[in-house]
Amino acid sequence: xxxxxxxxxxxxxxxxxxxxxxxxxxxxxxxxxxxxxxxxxxxxxxxxxxxxxxxxxxxxxxxxxxxxxxxxxxxxxxxxxxxxxxxxxxxxxxxxxxxxxxxxxxxxxxxxxxxxxxxxxxxxxxxxxxxxxxxxxxxxxxxxxxxxxxxxxxxxxxxxxxxxxxxxxxxxxxxxxxxxxxxxxxxxxxxxxxxxxxxxxxxxxxxxxxxxxxxxxxxxxxxxxxxxxxxxxxxxxxxxxxxxxxxxxxxxxxxxxxxxxxxxxxxxxxxxxxxxxxxxxxxxxxx
Amino acid sequence: xxxxxxxxxxxxxxxxxxxxxxxxxxxxxxxxxxxxxxxxxxxxxxxxxxxxxxxxxxxxxxxxxxxxxxxxxxxxxxxxxxxxxxxxxxxxxxxxxxxxxxxxxxxxxxxxxxxxxxxxxxxxxxxxxxxxxxxxxxxxxxxxxxxxxxxxxxxxxxxxxxxxxxxxxxxxxxxxxxxxxxxxxxxxxxxxxxxxxxxxxxxxxxxx
Numbered sequence: 001x002x003x004x005x006x007x008x009x010x011x012x013x014x015x016x017x018x019x020x021x022x023x024x025x026x027x028x029x030x031x032x033x034x035x036x037x038x039x040x041x042x043x044x045x046x047x048x049x050x051x052x053x054x055x056x057x058x059x060x061x062x063x064x065x066x067x068x069x070x071x072x073x074x075x076x077x078x079x080x081x082x083x084x085x086x087x088x089x090x091x092x093x094x095x096x097x098x099x100x101x102x103x104x105x106x107x108x109x110x111x112x113x114x115x116x117x118x119x120x121x122x123x124x125x126x127x128x129x130x131x132x133x134x135x136x137x138x139x140x141x142x143x144x145x146x147x148x149x150x151x152x153x154x155x156x157x158x159x160x161x162x163x164x165x166x167x168x169x170x171x172x173x174x175x176x177x178x179x180x181x182x183x184x185x186x187x188x189x190x191x192x193x194x195x196x197x198x199x200x201x202x203x204x205x206x207x208x209x210x211x212x213x214x215x216x217x218x219x220x221x222x223x224x225x226x227x228x229x230x231x232x233x234x235x236x237x238x239x240x241x242x243x244x245x246x247x248x249x250x251x252x253x254x255x256x257x258x259x260x261x262x263x264x265x266x267x268x269x270x271x272x273x274x275x276x277x278x279x280x281x282x283x284x285x286x287x
Numbered sequence: 288x289x290x291x292x293x294x295x296x297x298x299x300x301x302x303x304x305x306x307x308x309x310x311x312x313x314x315x316x317x318x319x320x321x322x323x324x325x326x327x328x329x330x331x332x333x334x335x336x337x338x339x340x341x342x343x344x345x346x347x348x349x350x351x352x353x354x355x356x357x358x359x360x361x362x363x364x365x366x367x368x369x370x371x372x373x374x375x376x377x378x379x380x381x382x383x384x385x386x387x388x389x390x391x392x393x394x395x396x397x398x399x400x401x402x403x404x405x406x407x408x409x410x411x412x413x414x415x416x417x418x419x420x421x422x423x424x425x426x427x428x429x430x431x432x433x434x435x436x437x438x439x440x441x442x443x444x445x446x447x448x449x450x451x452x453x454x455x456x457x458x459x460x461x462x463x464x465x466x467x468x469x470x471x472x473x474x475x476x477x478x479x480x481x482x483x484x485x486x487x488x489x490x491x492x493x494x495x
Contacts, residue, residue, distance in 0.1 A: 006401045006429075034370035034398040035380040077383050218381045221351050228352075250351055250367055250379050 012052035013037055019056050024066055026140070027203045028073060030227035036073075043072050067143070074141040078112045079157060081119045083249055084167035086217075089269040091169050094244055095127045098212060104133040107211045107238060109202060110219035111137035114148025115161075119168075120215070121191040122177050126170065130194060136208060138200035149197050151187035158185055202231045208238045217270075218248035225255075232256045236274065245272045290432065290472060291406040292355070292371075293318050294399045296392030296422070298325040298414025300442030302337065304462050305412065309342035309360065311466030316344060318408075318473040320360045321377075321399065323369060323390045325414070335362055351379040363390035370398035386418040396422025405430030408472065410465065412436045414446025420453040433457050434465060 013036065017029045028036065040052055047068075049055055058065050081087050098104050104124075111117050117137040124130040139145050158180075165174040178185040200208070202219070214235050220228045235245055236258045245253075245262065247270040253259045260279050262272040297305050301324050312320070326334060338346040338360065349361040355375045363369035367379040368390050378398075385391035396409050396419060409426040411419045413436060427433050433456040438444035440461040451459065460468060 004404075004429075006404075032372060032378050032380075034372050034378050034401070035368075035382065037401070038370070038394065038398065039382070077381060221379055221381070225352060248381075250364060252350075255352070 009037065009041075009052055013040060016040065016052055016056055016059070019059055020066065020069070023060050024063075025204065026070060026201070030203070030224050031073075031222055032224055035222060039072055043069055046072075071141055071143050074110075074112070074139065074144065078115045079164065080115045080153075080161035081164035081168045081170075082116055083217075083269070084164045086246070086249070086269045086271075087119065087123055087168035089266045089271055090246070091123065091127065093265050094213070094271060095123075095129065097242075097244075098129060099127075101212055102132065104129060104212045105210060106133060106135045106213045106215070107208045108135060108137040109200070109214065109216040109235070111139050111144075111148060111197070112141070113144045113153075114151065114197070115153060116215070116217070117148065117195060117197075118151060118177075118187050118191055119165075121195060122165075122170070123168070125191070126172060133194055135195045136211075137195055137197045138208075139197075140199065140201045142199060145197050145199060149192075151189075151192060152184045153187070155180055155183055155185055161185075202234065203227065207234060210240055211238050211243055212240060213244045213246070214239055215246045216248075217246060218251070221248060221251050229257050232258050236261065239274045241274055241276045241278065243274050245274065246270060247272075289406065290318060290408050292399065292403050293320045293408045293410065293469060293473070294396055294426075295320060295322045295410045295412065296396065296414075296419040296446075297322070297412040298388075298392075298416060298418065298443065298446055300413040300415075301325070302334065304436065304442075306338055306341040307462050308410075308412075308466040308469065309338060309344070309346070311463070311470045312342060312344055313470060313474060314343050316470065316473040317357050319355045319357055320344075320469075321349070321355070321363075321369070321371070321395065322360065323363045323392045323395045325388055325390070325392075325418070326365050338362065349377045349379065351377065353377045363395065365390075368394045370394060371402045372398075373402055375402065386416060388416070388418050392419035393422040397425045400425040400429045400431060403429075403431065407431035408434065408469070410434045410436075410469075411447050411450040412462075412465075413441035413443045415443040416446060417449035417453075419446060420450045423450050423456070424454045427454050427456075434468070435459050436465060437461050 021027050044052055108117050124133050162174045178187045220231055249270060253262055253272055261275055265271040265273050335346055335348055344358055344360050346360040348364050349369050366389055367381055370378040372378045385393055399407055407426055409423050411423055423433050433454055435450050435456045436447045437459050438448040441447050
């Protein structure tokens with residue numbers, strides 16, 4: 001009896017993800033399937049294997065092979081001041097409220113290689129908020145975190161970054177924030193002072209307490225609905241009342257369980273504020 | 288009805304071609320149409336408006352986790368890949384560009400082929416690159432129907448030409464013929480669930 005390739009893959013993919021979970025505790029089982037399948041297929045091609053199930057014995061016995069897989073699973077495609085209108089909206093609609101706090105705690109969840117974390121640090125500096133801010137920048141990908149900590153980025157995209165910065169209503173010259181060698185831009189160490197990079201897994205790890213602002217952009221788009229709700233609840237529990245939650249431009253709270261606890265600050269740029277007076281919860285979900 | 292969805296890929300010169308095809312689709316058209324049109328990322332919104340003004344069917348931007356409805360037209364947002372999930376919802380991703388493109392036609396076509404199998408129609412229109420060729424091949428390999436705009440009539444022939452070289456396509460047609468063909472296929476009969484074909488590797492013969 002013949003079975004089509006994708007029918008076999010429907011069996012193979014959950015087996016692989018189960019092996020990863022049981023062996024290493026990383027849980028990708030509730031990631032949106034179509035993109036996951038695409039990434040796994042690419043990994044199979046790249047590593048010279050034939051079928052998804054061929055990866056399983058190697059994954060179980062070789063942690064470095066697993067690390068390579070995780071690196072491919074977690075998104076590291078990002079840029080400085082990505083989506084400039086978002087940063088402009090933060091300046092115009094959020095900064096004045098943040099200024100009312102004596103100190104500001106920010107959690108950037110899923111920070112990848114850190115470009116957007118440094119962008120936020122620049123914004124805070126220009127708005128006179130950096131000195132009283134602490135940024136916690138987290139990701140599940142250790143390789144990405146190492147790169148983020150270094151703050152060294154290829155000059156290849158410098159023109160785009162500079163344009164993004166200007167569009168984001170940056171009020172200085174972008175070149176003030178880095179120096180360049182032959183190939184790279186090296187961000188000023190003064191930007192790093194109040195940033196803490198750490199490994200945190202949104203799927204399995206716990207609350208980050210008392211945040212004033214949480215950024216998690218283009219991360220939950222990769223999760224299925226259940227996992228999206230779990231992670232949004234985690235953010236909800238980590239935010240102070242009146243704190244801000246920022247999602248990616250195609251992500252929304254609209255269909256989530258915490259929706260009614262937020263007011264929309266900027267619908268297009270997906271900036272939400274947790275209500276100061278929370279509404280009574282009806283039909284609270286167990287998960 | 289043999290088919291359950293249509294996917295269309297268009298690049299340079301594609302806007303007016305897509306709109307001419309959509310203009311052929313009548314109010315009782317039953318299939319969902321899911322479209323990747325390469326665009327500059329700042330052109331948000333205008334495309335949807337333009338298509339909406341040229342067709343009777345509702346056109347909207349594809350949103351993450353949205354249920355795919357029959358008789359609706361979905362357009363991939365700029366700077367996101369658009370994929371189809373097994374439960375027939377839309378899914379977006381910001382993974383790296385494919386064929387220098389995001390959204391990429393290959394990404395949409397490949398995931399649609401996984402979900403709809405032989406009940407899918409793939410259409411490649413004008414464009415100046417080769418995005419979509421691989422995706423169209425996936426559709427063919429799953430037994431779906433493959434259509435390509437006649438490169439002779441395309442403003443930018445590279446993309447349809449590449450698809451034709453890469454895939455043994457079912458039909459090569461000019462734009463109006465493509466519109467009429469899809470109209471016929473999508474309005475032909477009331478929707479009936481198609482039995483899973485018993486014979487393995489059975490290939491659709493493209494007769495609607």
